[in-house]
Each structure stands twice: as C-alpha cells, then as structure tokens.
Amino acid sequence: MLSDLHAPQPRRSRKRRNPRLGKLTTTEEGNTALVGLLLDQSPHEISTVTPDGEYGGDPVYQAVAERAPDAAMVISPRAMVVLSATAETASTQRDRHIQTIAENRHLGWQKAVGYGKRSLIEMAMLRYKALISRSFHSRTLPTQKTEAKLACKVINITTGIGMPVS
Template identity: 40%
Template sequence: MPHKFNAARRDKIPKQKHRVTSWPEYNEGLRQRGDLTVWISEDALSLWSAPRRTTRGGQPHYSDLAIEMCLTLGLVFKQPLRQTQGLMRSIARLLGVAITVPDFSTLSRRGNGLTLRPKPKSRCDKPVQLVVDSTGLKIFGEGDWLEEKHKARRKRRSWRKLHLGLDLVSGEIVCSDLTKDDVGDPTALPDLLDQVAGPVSHFLAGGAYDGDPTSDLLAARFGSLIEVTIPPPKKAILSPDAAKEPTARDDHIAEIAAHGRMAWQKATGYNQRSRGETLMGRWKAVIGPKLKARNFKNQKTEAKIGVWVLNRMTGLGRPSFERTA
C-alpha cells in the first residue's frame, strides 16, 4: 500500500496536528448521543399501533415503526431480543405511557425483511463524493469452545460482508448492503449505486474495484465527467489505445510511473479513502464486529438499522478541523 512506502522512516516524519474549531457544538452533539429523547419521541409513540389493514388476514398489533424502534434500542445498547423487550418495558413505565411492548419472538419474526422508514433527504445540495469500502462481520457459529470442550473439529468460520458508501461532503452513509462472503466488491457495486440519490462527482475505492466493468458502470450511471480514483496494480499496463485516446486509468498509470505512487495519491486526493476505513472502524466500535441475528434476512435488517444509527449520530454534530502544524 502507498502509505507503507515510508514505513522504515515513519518515526522521522512529523505527525500532523489539527484543532477542532467547532468544539461547543460538537461537544453538545456527543452528549445528545446518549440522550434517550433522541431515540423516542412523542410522534413515535403516537404511531406505535399498526394501522387497520383493509385486506383479509390477521391484524398486526405493532407498526413497523414500533418494531424498528425496539430493534434500534437493542442495537444501540447491545442487548439481545429478550433484554431489548425488558428495556423497552422499563422505558414505557418510566415515561408513563400505556403501550404494550412486543415480545422477543415478535421482534425476531417482524425483523425478517422489515421495511425501514425512508431516510431523510440530505441537507447538502452538493454532488456526492463517494467512497466505497467493505469489511467482514462475524455471525453466530461454533467456535473455539466446541473445539476445546468436545475435541471436535470446528466448522469453517462464517461471516458476512458489509459494503458501505460514504459521502465525503455530508459525512453520511448514502448506500449500504450486506452480502454473503462469496460476493465480491465489484459485484455488489450496482446495488449500492442504485441507492445513491443525486449526482456523483468523485468516486474513490480500493484496488479491488479496478477494471473496465467498474469504470463503464460509473460512466453509465453518473456520466462520463465523473472523476474515478482507483489505484491500478503495481504491474498494470496501458490500454492499446492509450496513445490516441487515454482513459482515466491510463492517466493514473502514467502519473504513477512518472512521479511515484505517493505523489499520485496526494495529487488525486486518494488519501481521502482513509475516511472509508475510519468508517469501518467506527462501525465496529459503535455497532460492533458481530451480527446478533441468526438468519440472513434479519442480519440485513440489523445492518440497515446500524446505518441509520450512525447517520443519526453524525447528524447530531460533526467536528470541524483546521491544521495547526
């Protein structure tokens, strides 16, 4: 990786220093992240019961909003479904509201393919600068205890792949998807781009997305003027028509050959892709490195709620930095 080229003398390179310029607002936003009134409002309680259905079949007791609220609280406070039910009952009792709380089996059943509320429209009217990255999340399975206790051979560890798209301008997650571990990053990209509302001016991603299929897909979706920054591999070669009609990838290869990969990284703004990696670390610190749900549809619902939670926290306040050294 380019940022490791100077690893041998990394200790001699002075570290950049920054200062937060919006500390009062950001500090208050951090406090509000722990405020229960952020998660439960009067509007949510008024929509707790499901509307009467007009077709044949059983009448649901709880609306999708009620199920989503309970699952959100369970995700934020890292509670299993039974403990989530108890948490919601205690909150309803403290608020003095006469509502019934769905039991853990209802939460599990309704969470299977739950339709979440549409995300609010972004307050930023600038084109999206999209950074796409993926990470692995552990799921429930037989682990070290089986091997140690019963001397049984452990099955291959299973995991899911979480794909996230971050807008560098607004700081929000604008697209997400949870796939099985055999789905490659370029394969999941079309479904991610379908979720992006509005124009995209810049696309940054890792070397796994390198190739004509990704470039053609981005040009077809957002126009030929989109700026695509994907690092070509070390042994990449120019296209046959590079002398007459060079592509963006050819320009990247030529600039790396002329000035080096570190200079290319700085000139193209590829350093901003680290914010995508920071987002993955933030997910695993706030949401967690594992998925609690057992089946795939519930896991997809859990991942969607995690995206909503992180965006909600981002909306409460973001720090503004300025470099001091």
C-alpha cells in the same frame, strides 16, 4: 491410496450474499460484478468513486462511466498494471492514473487525486465497527437504515466529546 489423500484439492467456489443487494456472487466474481447495481441505487449524482484496490479493474471503470461519466475515479491501480490499447488516442481515467504514477511515483499520484480522503473514510468505518458492531442487528432494510443513522449519531457525539476545540 495415500497419494490420493494428499493430492491438491481444487479451490472451493463459495457463493456470498451481498447484503445491500440481496444478490449472490461467487468467490471468482466477487463484488465487482455488483458495482453497477449499487450505483443504480444512489438517488444523488455521483461525483467521486473511491473504493479499495479490489475494484481497480476495467469492469468497475466501465460501470461508473456508464452511470456517471463525469465522476472522478480514485482507485489505486494494481502493481503490474499496463496502459490500455487506446491510451495514445483515447486516454481513460485509468490510463491517466497509470501515467501519473509512472511520472510522479505512487505518493505523487495520491496527492494529485486526493487519495488521502480514502483513509479518513476507512478510519470512520473502523470506528463504526469497533464502537457499534460489525453487522446489523435489524433484519429489514428500513430498520437497518435507522440503525445506521442512530449509530452514526452516537459516533458523532462520542467523537465530539473527545475532540479538542481548536
């Protein structure tokens, strides 16, 4: 039947492998389910977490709070976000961010929390991907780490050559 051919198809659920963890996640889960595992890999104390907007939900805030309660979360809340039920009694970082945006608008919040550093990080990653590659050529994690260190060294040298001395 012709109508069956043109019926809306359900969205495919693909599994993606997170290269850092070697874990599979579905499209619906996304990488937010793996934030806790990524944080567990850090040998250093975590002071600030600055991911993009995909990670702006409660699961990420909870994962960071469990592993680093004093860490500053710098995540831009989504447009239609609302305060939590406990905002009046036990305000969370996420609630405070939402309140700051309501009082000072989005640009005021960005200045208050240092959100501009995120764009510097994004520019560094853009440079890395443009100059070196979007993916690793090595197959094992130790050689990928070496490859990343060498790539960063190359970028630092080339950036140093082109930067004016002031």
